[in-house]
Amino acid sequence: MNERMNEEMNERILTLVEEKKFGVLKEELIEIMAVDIAEIFDDLDKKQSVIVFRLLTKDQAADVFSYLSSEQRRAIVEAIHETQLNEILEELFFDDKIDFLEEMPANVVKRILKSSTEEERKLINQFLKYPEDSAGSLMTIEYIDLRKEMSVKEALAYIKANGVDKETIYICYVLDEKRKLEGLVSLRKLVLLDEKLLISDIMTEEFIATHTLDDQEEIAALFKKYDLLTLPVVDREERLVGIITIDDIMDVVDRENTEDFQKMAAMEPSEEEYLESNAFALARRRIPWLMLLMVSATFTEGIIGRFENVLQAVAILAASIPMLMDTAGNAGSQSSTLIIRGMALGEIELKDYIKVFWSEFKVSIIVGVALGFINFIRMMIFVRAGLGFAITVSVTLVVTIMMAKMVGGTLPILAKKLKLDPAIMAGPMITTIVDALALIVYFNIASTLLGL
Amino acid sequence: MNERMNEEMNERILTLVEEKKFGVLKEELIEIMAVDIAEIFDDLDKKQSVIVFRLLTKDQAADVFSYLSSEQRRAIVEAIHETQLNEILEELFFDDKIDFLEEMPANVVKRILKSSTEEERKLINQFLKYPEDSAGSLMTIEYIDLRKEMSVKEALAYIKANGVDKETIYICYVLDEKRKLEGLVSLRKLVLLDEKLLISDIMTEEFIATHTLDDQEEIAALFKKYDLLTLPVVDREERLVGIITIDDIMDVVDRENTEDFQKMAAMEPSEEEYLESNAFALARRRIPWLMLLMVSATFTEGIIGRFENVLQAVAILAASIPMLMDTAGNAGSQSSTLIIRGMALGEIELKDYIKVFWSEFKVSIIVGVALGFINFIRMMIFVRAGLGFAITVSVTLVVTIMMAKMVGGTLPILAKKLKLDPAIMAGPMITTIVDALALIVYFNIASTLLGL
Numbered sequence: 065m066n067e068r069m070n071e072e073m074n075e076r077i078l079t080l081v082e083e084k085k086f087g088v089l090k091e092e093l094i095e096i097m098a099v100d101i102a103e104i105f106d107d108l109d110k111k112q113s114v115i116v117f118r119l120l121t122k123d124q125a126a127d128v129f130s131y132l133s134s135e136q137r138r139a140i141v142e143a144i145h146e147t148q149l150n151e152i153l154e155e156l157f158f159d160d161k162i163d164f165l166e167e168m169p170a171n172v173v174k175r176i177l178k179s180s181t182e183e184e185r186k187l188i189n190q191f192l193k194y195p196e197d198s199a200g201s202l203m204t205i206e207y208i209d210l211r212k213e214m215s216v217k218e219a220l221a222y223i224k225a226n227g228v229d230k231e232t233i234y235i236c237y238v239l240d241e242k243r244k245l246e247g248l249v250s251l252r253k254l255v256l257l258d259e260k261l262l263i264s265d266i267m268t269e270e271f272i273a274t275h276t277l278d279d280q281e282e283i284a285a286l287f288k289k290y291d292l293l294t295l296p297v298v299d300r301e302e303r304l305v306g307i308i309t310i311d312d313i314m315d316v317v318d319r320e321n322t323e324d325f326q327k328m329a330a331m332e333p334s335e336e337e338y339l340e341s342n343a344f345a346l347a348r349r350r351i352p353w354l355m356l357l358m359v360s361a362t363f364t365e366g367i368i369g370r371f372e373n374v375l376q377a378v379a380i381l382a383a384s385i386p387m388l389m390d391t392a393g394n395a396g397s398q399s400s401t402l403i404i405r406g407m408a409l410g411e412i413e414l415k416d417y418i419k420v421f422w423s424e425f426k427v428s429i430i431v432g433v434a435l436g437f438i439n440f441i442r443m444m445i446f447v448r449a450g451l452g453f454a455i456t457v458s459v460t461l462v463v464t465i466m467m468a469k470m471v472g473g474t475l476p477i478l479a480k481k482l483k484l485d486p487a488i489m490a491g492p493m494i495t496t497i498v499d500a501l502a503l504i505v506y507f508n509i510a511s512t513l514l515g516l
Numbered sequence: 517m518n519e520r521m522n523e524e525m526n527e528r529i530l531t532l533v534e535e536k537k538f539g540v541l542k543e544e545l546i547e548i549m550a551v552d553i554a555e556i557f558d559d560l561d562k563k564q565s566v567i568v569f570r571l572l573t574k575d576q577a578a579d580v581f582s583y584l585s586s587e588q589r590r591a592i593v594e595a596i597h598e599t600q601l602n603e604i605l606e607e608l609f610f611d612d613k614i615d616f617l618e619e620m621p622a623n624v625v626k627r628i629l630k631s632s633t634e635e636e637r638k639l640i641n642q643f644l645k646y647p648e649d650s651a652g653s654l655m656t657i658e659y660i661d662l663r664k665e666m667s668v669k670e671a672l673a674y675i676k677a678n679g680v681d682k683e684t685i686y687i688c689y690v691l692d693e694k695r696k697l698e699g700l701v702s703l704r705k706l707v708l709l710d711e712k713l714l715i716s717d718i719m720t721e722e723f724i725a726t727h728t729l730d731d732q733e734e735i736a737a738l739f740k741k742y743d744l745l746t747l748p749v750v751d752r753e754e755r756l757v758g759i760i761t762i763d764d765i766m767d768v769v770d771r772e773n774t775e776d777f778q779k780m781a782a783m784e785p786s787e788e789e790y791l792e793s794n795a796f797a798l799a800r801r802r803i804p805w806l807m808l809l810m811v812s813a814t815f816t817e818g819i820i821g822r823f824e825n826v827l828q829a830v831a832i833l834a835a836s837i838p839m840l841m842d843t844a845g846n847a848g849s850q851s852s853t854l855i856i857r858g859m860a861l862g863e864i865e866l867k868d869y870i871k872v873f874w875s876e877f878k879v880s881i882i883v884g885v886a887l888g889f890i891n892f893i894r895m896m897i898f899v900r901a902g903l904g905f906a907i908t909v910s911v912t913l914v915v916t917i918m919m920a921k922m923v924g925g926t927l928p929i930l931a932k933k934l935k936l937d938p939a940i941m942a943g944p945m946i947t948t949i950v951d952a953l954a955l956i957v958y959f960n961i962a963s964t965l966l967g968l
Binding site: 095097099220223224227228233234251252255256270287288289290291293310311314315317318321322324325326328329330331337338339343344346347350351353354355357358359361362364365368369372375376379380382383384385386387389390391393394395397398400401402403404405406409411412416419420423426427430431434435438439442446465491492495496499503 | 547549551672675676679680685686703704707708722739740741742743745762763766767769770773774776777778780781782783789790791795796798799802803805806807809810811813814816817820821824827828831832834835836837838839841842843845846847849850852853854855856857858861863864868871872875878879882883886887890891894898917943944947948951955
């Protein structure tokens with residue numbers, strides 16, 4: 065199965081929907097994986113979605129449902145009977161159920177809570193309260209719990225009896241009578257080792273755990289560092305309250321990276337998909353930073369204003385301002401991007417401040433001199449500029465590239481030191497700061513060299 | 517175990533190394549996870565690394581070795597005996613072994629190949645030939661292969677006998693006598709279902725597979741979409757040649773994102789860690805794009821040169837050039853970043869071109885008008901500019917923001933259409949293009965409105 069085959073299948077299904085051949089369609093859908101069916105829904109309108117959804121088998125319906133977008137789910141919830149909705153919800157893993165409830169309107173949530181048992185209602189309410197980016201909001205409660213007195217054989221029998229509706233059985237959790245987490249046992253060990261051994265003999269007591277309120281970015285880092293498939297979540301008394309599985313962490317990694325990309329491009333981050341956002345929502349996330357950066361640019365106006373007499377004397381000086389500013393901005397962005405990314409991956413830490421500064425200093429000399437030299441040649445040959453003008457611009461270029469790289473390399477670290485997100489010290493912010501510096505250097509060098 | 521505890525442990529170990537208390541150190545190391553020991557090596561010098569490495573147990577040594585950086589591995593390979601090296605290599609999974617061989621100098625590789633069996637030597641040579649970003653370079657060969665005639669009970673017995681040195685046993689592969697992949701069986705099913713069932717009854721025949729030369733980015737997308745733990749790799753005859761496990765995919769996701777961040781900041785991407793790169797290597801990756809963008813800026817010089825008379829008449833016009841250019845550049849980067857990211861995650865496709873264009877058009881009107889209005893107020897009140905000048909700048913702002921967003925939103929899609937990486941159409945490139953447009957608009961509006 066590859067992308068092309070997927071597209072062909074999509075088209076075949078769409079044709080069947082349009083030709084209303086629902087009998088054939090039902091047969092075909094049985095052969096298709098849930099996530100691929102969910103993808104077909106992207107090309108269906110609301111009415112068609114409901115029709116196709118009704119053609120799914122019970123098991124498929126819940127699976128497909130868990131892959132649909134929030135908008136699509138709403139359309140389906142509105143159209144299906146309460147009994148069918150309850151059947152679907154029963155099939156969902158607890159973390160998917162909570163995600164679903166979080167995005168539904170209050171009346172739907174109420175209806176669902178009403179038809180839940182007292183115990184489940186309490187649990188749902190507790191889970192709905194975990195902050196959005198916390199371990200609590202990622203975890204699920206379908207795990208295998210073992211006792212350390214069990215033998216491997218007993219444990220396997222217990223798993224066989226209780227494993228069907230667990231999200232994973234590959235890592236099992238050994239709890240004491242107060243549900244305190246004592247150790248982990250992998251199914252790998254249970255299957256490979258002698259069945260007469262006791263769980264207490266084979267369980268790992270040195271394990272990684274996280275707390276309900278820990279941040280998802282830190283949790284993703286743990287998964288990467290320790291090559292985890294699941295991570296137990298414990299409360300303050302070290303009692304197991306849930307587990308996080310790697311499939312959810314893959315999504316976290318994507319979301320965290322998207323957030324960084326957006327912040328680094330001077331936007332308020334959002335988890336909504338681009339094509340699903342309306343124009344006002346998109347604009348609202350872009351205006352604040354643009355505004356702030358625009359107002360900051362008032363400084364550059366002031367600087368040019370102060371050197372108006374220089375410009376009046378040699379108006380052509382203005383011609384190189386865009387090139388100088390762009391190059392300085394780009395040079396600074398390169399440095400800040402590398403440092404921000406290095407910090408996000410844990411490769412660069414606060415204590416590396418001096419190392420980064422020194423490294424950027426060396427790099428900036430090499431880059432600055434190389435570009436200054438090329439620019440001098442360029443201006444003499446292609447622009448046919450005067451020698452004084454060419455030297456002014458080239459020297460400014462060397463100095464501003466050096467400044468830009470020092471600023472770009474160190475501001476993200478400073479931001480982190482001040483407990484700000486380093487990602488805000490990316491291209492746009494660095495460019496605004498570096499532009500002002502570049503102009504000051506430019507006019508000062510021009511005044512001196514050209515004797516203005 | 518959290519980060520703070522890790523740091524405390526690191527310090528304790530470092531103290532033991534410095535005080536040369538090797539007996540105690542050896543005891544302490546037994547309790548520490550391999551990846552955490554590897555982290556301690558970052559703070560050790562070459563000589564200390566070798567000492568600590570010699571204190572590890574046989575099993576630990578191989579594990580720790582697989583987590584070390586390429587530089588650290590070399591130091592250790594130079595210092596340890598051939599027999600110990602061979603022991604370590606035997607313990608490594610095949611994919612880690614290949615990674616290791618790839619980074620070692622030719623004489624070390626030769627030595628290792630010499631002491632391998634004929635069969636293994638052939639296999640190693642074959643694996644070393646797979647391109648860097650391909651499925652072949654990610655896969656390992658330690659998997660469980662089953663026959664469809666086996667019963668569940670026989671399969672479990674087979675796994676018990678052969679599973680110890682497999683990278684994973686959670687997904688098993690059903691092969692025919694020609695090693696053609698016929699289906700998958702999860703250990704979950706084997707443990708949960710009746711042991712009298714046959715593998716052919718329970719195996720999944722609808723599975724996702726990849727080919728040895730497929731690109732790692734596409735493979736990562738498959739893991740995300742289908743929530744996979746492992747992915748089989750087959751050759752052209754559909755024979756199983758290896759498997760890819762999710763821990764390696766987590767690294768791929770990080771690497772691919774880093775590559776995008778670097779490209780979007782106008783750098784040649786590199787996998788080397790910042791702090792491990794020397795200044796020349798860092799500079800070499802930054803100069804080409806800076807140079808290209810600098811030379812492109814020659815256009816802006818030409819534009820300003822053409823309007824020299826306008827500038828001569830009203831030199832203060834130059835004062836707003838930086839603000840206009842920065843705002844246009846930022847507005848364009850916002851759009852291009854969203855689109856590039858959306859395409860990287862598969863949320864936006866080529867066929868969405870019109871949708872994106874229309875969406876950016878609407879957003880750009882909202883953002884443009886909002887910023888133009890604020891700028892007008894700002895210039896009238898704080899800059900005390902003349903009405904004509906304030907109107908000129910504000911109108912230019914609206915027009916350039918609109919252009920910037922259309923350009924930023926559509927060029928990444930166009931790049932993809934032309935089979936280029938959309939990531940090159942990010943901030944720096946968009947800024948350079950949009951700057952030229954902004955200047956043309958500015959001077960034309962100024963000439964008209966101010967009657968120059």
